[in-house]
Amino acid sequence: METYQRYRRRINYYETDQMGIVHHSNYIRFFEEARLDWMEQKEMDYHRIEELGMIIPVTFVHSNYLIPLHYNDTVEIQVALTKFDGIKMEFSYKLYREGSEELCTTGQTGHCFLYRDMRPVRMKRAFPELYRSMKESVEEG
Numbered sequence: 001m002e003t004y005q006r007y008r009r010r011i012n013y014y015e016t017d018q019m020g021i022v023h024h025s026n027y028i029r030f031f032e033e034a035r036l037d038w039m040e041q042k043e044m045d046y047h048r049i050e051e052l053g054m055i056i057p058v059t060f061v062h063s064n065y066l067i068p069l070h071y072n073d074t075v076e077i078q079v080a081l082t083k084f085d086g087i088k089m090e091f092s093y094k095l096y097r098e099g100s101e102e103l104c105t106t107g108q109t110g111h112c113f114l115y116r117d118m119r120p121v122r123m124k125r126a127f128p129e130l131y132r133s134m135k136e137s138v139e140e141g
Helices: 026-041 046-051 128-140
Strands: 005-010 058-065 074-084 088-097 103-112
Touching: 005 026, 026 046, 026 058, 026 074, 026 088, 026 103, 074 128
Parallel strands: none
Antiparallel strands: 005 074, 058 103, 074 088, 088 103
């Protein structure tokens, strides 16, 4: 069972469509915000990753919209690192409207570690301390 970290944000008006609900494309941004917050809380913020000469591109995104979110809703995004093998990682997301136990959206994103020249990074060999920290994070769950 994964350990989810919580991230909260308010839905802005510009994130909604003509029907008054959050446009589906914004969920990818919400996932990214929650993921970057997770990384920062684990002391492996993206700025540090870039300083090490790496990038972490998205390899896939999946989202399942269950209940629409609206302008001014406060949403709680639960994020967890669910897979990590030293080259690739995956995160899972659960979105709830604050004050409700109804699950509004679920999602997953996949990522890989690359050097800026697009060569794969083998974290265990190149950055053993960061590898251990990531491995511990996925094993906590």
